[in-house]
Amino acid sequence: MNIKSIKTNLFIGLQYLTARKKQSLLAMLGVLFGVTTFIVMVNFMTGVNDFLDAAVFEGSPDITISPQPDLNKVMDDLDLDLMLNPLYDLDKIEDILEASPNVRAYSKQVITPAIFISQHVQLPGAINGIEADEEKKLYDLDKRILSGRGFESFSEEGNIVLGTSLAKKLMVKTGDSLRIIIPNGNEKQFRVSGIFSFGITTIDNVRTYAPAETLRSLLEQEELITNLHVKLRDRNNIEIKETLLNRVSKIGVEDWKDNNRTIVAGNKVRDVLTWSVSFALLLVAGFGIYNIMNITVVQKRKDIAVLKTIGYKNTDIVFIFLVQSLIIGIIGALLGAAFGYAISYLISVTPLQAKDFIIVDTYPVNFKGIYYILGIFFGILTTVFAGYFPSRKASKTDPVNIIRDI
Amino acid sequence: MTAAAHILKANALGKQFYEPERHYVLQNNTFEVAEGELVSIYGKSGSGKSTLLYILSTLDTDFEGELLINGTQIKGQSQSFLSEFRNRNIGFVYQSHYLLNEFNVLQNVLLPALKLNTHSRAELTEKARTLLTELGMEDRLSYPVYKLSGGQQQRVAIARALINDPGLIIADEPTGNLDRKNSEMIFELFQNICKTRNTAVAIATHDDKIYNNSNKSYEMIDGSLRL
Ligand SMILES: Nc1ncnc2c1ncn2[C@@H]1O[C@H](COP(=O)(O)OP(=O)(O)OP(=O)(O)O)[C@@H](O)[C@H]1O
Ligand SMILES: [Mg+2]
Numbered sequence: 001m002n003i004k005s006i007k008t009n010l011f012i013g014l015q016y017l018t019a020r021k022k023q024s025l026l027a028m029l030g031v032l033f034g035v036t037t038f039i040v041m042v043n044f045m046t047g048v049n050d051f052l053d054a055a056v057f058e059g060s061p062d063i064t065i066s067p068q069p070d071l072n073k074v075m076d077d078l079d080l081d082l083m084l085n086p087l088y089d090l091d092k093i094e095d096i097l098e099a100s101p102n103v104r105a106y107s108k109q110v111i112t113p114a115i116f117i118s119q120h121v122q123l124p125g126a127i128n129g130i131e132a133d134e135e136k137k138l139y140d141l142d143k144r145i146l147s148g149r150g151f152e153s154f155s156e157e158g159n160i161v162l163g164t165s166l167a168k169k170l171m172v173k174t175g176d177s178l179r180i181i182i183p184n185g186n187e188k189q190f191r192v193s194g195i196f197s198f199g200i201t202t203i204d205n206v207r208t209y210a211p212a213e214t215l216r217s218l219l220e221q222e223e224l225i226t227n228l229h230v231k232l233r234d235r236n237n238i239e240i241k242e243t244l245l246n247r248v249s250k251i252g253v254e255d256w257k258d259n260n261r262t263i264v265a266g267n268k269v270r271d272v273l274t275w276s277v278s279f280a281l282l283l284v285a286g287f288g289i290y291n292i293m294n295i296t297v298v299q300k301r302k303d304i305a306v307l308k309t310i311g312y313k314n315t316d317i318v319f320i321f322l323v324q325s326l327i328i329g330i331i332g333a334l335l336g337a338a339f340g341y342a343i344s345y346l347i348s349v350t351p352l353q354a355k356d357f358i359i360v361d362t363y364p365v366n367f368k369g370i371y372y373i374l375g376i377f378f379g380i381l382t383t384v385f386a387g388y389f390p391s392r393k394a395s396k397t398d399p400v401n402i403i404r405d406i
Numbered sequence: 407m408t409a410a411a412h413i414l415k416a417n418a419l420g421k422q423f424y425e426p427e428r429h430y431v432l433q434n435n436t437f438e439v440a441e442g443e444l445v446s447i448y449g450k451s452g453s454g455k456s457t458l459l460y461i462l463s464t465l466d467t468d469f470e471g472e473l474l475i476n477g478t479q480i481k482g483q484s485q486s487f488l489s490e491f492r493n494r495n496i497g498f499v500y501q502s503h504y505l506l507n508e509f510n511v512l513q514n515v516l517l518p519a520l521k522l523n524t525h526s527r528a529e530l531t532e533k534a535r536t537l538l539t540e541l542g543m544e545d546r547l548s549y550p551v552y553k554l555s556g557g558q559q560q561r562v563a564i565a566r567a568l569i570n571d572p573g574l575i576i577a578d579e580p581t582g583n584l585d586r587k588n589s590e591m592i593f594e595l596f597q598n599i600c601k602t603r604n605t606a607v608a609i610a611t612h613d614d615k616i617y618n619n620s621n622k623s624y625e626m627i628d629g630s631l632r633l
Contacts, residue, residue, distance in 0.1 A: 008520040019508040306504045309465060310518040310566070311493020313486050400460045403500060 009316050012307075013323035016300070023296075027289050027325075028332040034285035035336025035379040036343065038278035042371045043344040044363065045274040049267045051364035052200070056260055059139060059198035059207075061107075061229035063241060064254045065093060084112060087225050089248050096247060100240050102233050105137035109227040110212045112219060117179040118170040125166070127180065127208045129215035138231050141196055141209075148174035148194035154211040159193035163204035167195045186218045279378070285332075286382035289325050293390035297321060305399035317395040318388075325387025326380070333379030337372045413476055413573045413606045414439040414462065420470035421457055421629075431457050432629045435471075439622075441573065442604035444597060448617040449626030455610035456578055458626070462608065463498055463576045464488045476573055493521050497567025497605075499577040505551040505559055505566075511538065512547045515565045522570050530569075537565045541595065557588035564595060568605070575599070577609045581616070589613065 017024050067085040087093065090108075097103045110129030115122060132151035135141075141150040146164055153159045160178060162170075172178055172192050181187040190210065197204050216224050232240070238255045245253055257264055297304070304317055312320075348365035414437070421432040431454045439445050449455050460466040461473065464480050467488070473480040476495050483491070492498075497518075505514045515534040519525070525533070538544055541561045546554065551562060560580060567575050577596070581589035593616055596607050600621075609616060617623050624631045 004523045005521070008523065011520070012517075015508045015513070302504065303506050303508075306506065307517070308489070309463065309492065309498050311489050311521045313489040315486075316521070400465050403460070403465075403504075404456065 005316065006319070009319040010323055013320045014327070016296070016320070017324045017327060020296070023292055024324075024328060027292050027328045028335075030285035030288040031329055031332025031379050031383055032336040032339065034278075034281040034382070035333045035375045036339040037281045038378070039337060039340025039371055039375045040343045040347070041274050041278050042375070043340070043366050043368075044347060045270045046368075046371075047348075047363070047365040049270055050366060052263055052267065055198050055200040055203070056263055057235065057256060059144070059200070059203045060256060060259065061138065062232040062235050062256045063230035063238065064259075065228040065230070065244065066252045066254075067226065068250065068252060084110075084219060084221060084224060084226050086221070086223075087228065088250060090225060090228075093228060093244065093248055093251070096240070096243055097228070097230060100243070102237055102240060104231045104233045105134070106228055106230040107131065107134035107138050108212070108225045109229055110215045110219070110224055111226050112182050112215055114183075114208075115181045116166075116170055116208075117181065118172045118176070120171045121169065123166075123170060125206060125208060127160075127210050127215060129210055129212035131212055135209070135229075138229060144196040144198055146195050146197050148192070150194050150196065151209070153193035154209075156193075158188070158190055158214070159210070160190040161194040161196065161209040162192060163207045164195050164197040165201055165204040166206060166208065167192065169205075180218075182215075182218055184219065186220070188214070188218055282378055282382045285379075286386040288386075289328060289383050290386040290390065293321060293325055293387050294393075296324075297390045297394040300394070301397060301402050304394050304397045305402035308397070308399040309403070314395040317397075318391045321391035321394050322384070322387045325383045325391075329380040329383025329387075332383070333376040336379060337376050340372070340375060341367075411441055412438055412474075413441050413443075414608070415474040416462065416471065417473075418471035419458070419461065419473065421454075421461060421466075421468075422470075430629060432461075432469075435629075435631045437462070437624065437631055439574065439606045439608055441606055442600050443606050443621045444600045445606070445608045445622045445624065446616050446620035447608065447610045447624045447626055447631070448612070448614075449610075451612075453626040454629040455626050458631075459576050459578050459608070459610055463496055464492055493518055494570060495572050495574060497564075497570070497572045497575040499560070499563050499567050499575065499580045501579040501582040505562055507550070507552050510548045510550055511543060511554070511562050514551055514562055515569055518566060519569045534565065534569060537568060538562070541565055556584055557591065560584065560588070560592055561595070564592070564599075568599065568603070571603070571605075573606060575605055575607045577607060579610055579612065581611065581613055590615070593619070 065087065067087050097106050107130060112127055112129070113124070114127045115124050132154045136151050148161075150161060153161065162172070167173070170178065174192050174195055176192050178190045178192055179187060180190055216222060230240070232238070235256060241253045241255050244251065307317065344365050344367065347363050350363055351361060352363050416435060416437040419432060419435040419437065420430060422428060422430045435458070437458070447455050447458065461469045464475070467481070478491065480488070506517070509517070512531065512534055515538060516530055519530045519534065535544070535547065538547060541564065543558065543561055543565070546558065551559060554562065581592050584592060596609065597619070599605050600607055609620070611617065622633070624633055
């Protein structure tokens with residue numbers, strides 16, 4: 001088909017399309033609605049997923065290595081022996097971590113149970129004793145600081161950094177003092193030097209940072225290291241877990257999936273829901289067009305017969321009818337993308353009062369170009385498919401049978 | 407008459423239908439049209455006139471015998487070839503003026519020309535305008551076709567059949583739905599077309615007047631043509 005006959009067929013197709021404005025508009029609204037919903041849902045759901053991923057995984061280790069695999073045993077021992085279990089074979093573990101290309105960074109931890117005592121409140125909890133230089137490589141805490149300073153405040157003695165929800169419960173602000181008692185009965189007066197938020201209560205409710213050295217002297221256990229926190233380059237590749245368990249005895253290794261099962265499952269459910277609902281909507285829009293084009297083809301049987309007698313070929317007839325749904329599809333998809341953007345924007349600035357699980361001011365929404373391209377692509381693809389079969393049926397019309405009926 | 411070349415030649419033309427039972431509707435027909443000749447086919451209802459015309463216009467390719475139009479063997483040609491062939495060589499006029507309602511008068515006439523596409527749109531529009539003026543339709547160019555009278559619609563259909571200057575026009579009872587006055591006018595139009603444009607016209611009709619005033623008249627009786 002050359003350019004000139006494309007122009008002719010386009011002219012004929014457009015003439016039909018504009019002759020039934022109401023139907024065309026309705027079909028276009030179907031595509032528009034499908035693509036809009038597709039984009040809004042994908043933007044919103046992936047926004048939530050990415051937000052949760054960022055909050056949870058940016059603030060948590062991918063792999064945690066601790067002394068005993070059997071937690072019950074540790075609990076039993078605690079009554080008799082207030083000393084914390086150290087990680088044995090630390091050199092061996094570090095060698096394995098250093099050798100693995102998938103390990104981005106790791107950080108040695110002294111984690112101890114503790115009781116926090118502020119002026120008004122007493123709360124049990126735990127403190128992560130860390131080396132600021134190491135921990136910095138795991139998390140970008142500075143990005144998460146709400147008030148005060150982050151790890152760099154540990155260059156001064158007696159500083160402690162808290163999650164925002166915990167600080168609220170203790171009713172302390174940066175600069176306030178906070179007394180800590182650890183299981184062996186030792187206690188120390190700290191100063192709150194910074195408050196942070198990862199945006200998720202499972203972290204902001206409990207996490208507390210202090211320098212490892214300070215905790216060691218409180219615990220009276222020199223050189224103590226209770227845990228190793230590891231960040232991976234590719235979170236989904238957790239081979240290192242097996243390697244560690246096989247080669248080092250008397251350790252427990254947990255990966256991010258063990259600790260965040262509900263979130264991982266939630267993300268999956270949201271993904272499946274988003275994509276299936278979006279495609280179902282596009283399918284419905286496609287059916288609308290299929291119906292309209294089928295009816296049109298039946299109504300225009302005589303026109304098709306006439307066009308064929310005056311020299312239009314089967315390919316011309318397919319083009320004339322297919323181009324109608326294509327135009328409906330293109331306009332509907334483009335408008336749908338625009339509406340999708342507008343609605344996504346409105347959602348992204350809607351204030352959100354969520355305090356139980358996540359801590360955000362507005363709904364998290366993604367604005368990735370690829371989703372618009374996908375929405376437009378599938379929107380148009382659906383209409384082309386929906387239009388193709390009626391158009392082919394039209395081109396198969398035998399003019400003799402129809403003219404005979406005239 | 408004998409000097410003129412034939413635009414259409416059919417030999418031993420036959421057609422059978424298989425539904426409801428196998429039967430011949432046309433049998434062993436010879437049919438010839440010379441260039442610029444007006445040929446009429448007269449016959450009772452159901453005698454096979456339309457069936458013959460569908461074959462002659464290359465729409466029905468399932469026939470027996472031989473058909474030559476403009477020197478081209480029609481049998482065995484592809485649908486795609488026949489589409490182009492019809493577009494260039496044959497104009498068709500139906501009993502009911504078959505115009506497309508979504509298009510105005512001028513656009514309806516332009517449809518075959520836009521398909522042929524050998525001239526610019528402006529040139530084609532000018533040609534269609536001239537043609538419609540000749541047919542007395544100059545003040546209805548941008549009218550929606552469904553607002554025209556029966557006679558006017560048939561004139562637009564004739565203009566559409568003529569726009570690509572085909573050598574042959576096939577008309578199936580073109581006056582069948584018209585009153586006496588309009589019938590006479592349309593027939594005169596066909597006579598004029600033959601004379602001034604050297605276009606051959608084959609008309610199937612019930613009308614004695616057409617039968618008696620043609621260059622050549624066939625009578626169709628039960629699927630057999632007689633001169
Ligand atoms: N598709 C078909 N299948 C079976 N028989 C058919 C078919 N089409 C036409 N016929 C038969 O062929 C015969 C000739 O029909 P045709 O339409 O050619 O007649 P006609 O001379 O044009 O009649 P009229 O003057 O009424 O238009 C009729 O008996 C008709 O029933
Ligand atoms: Mg007939």
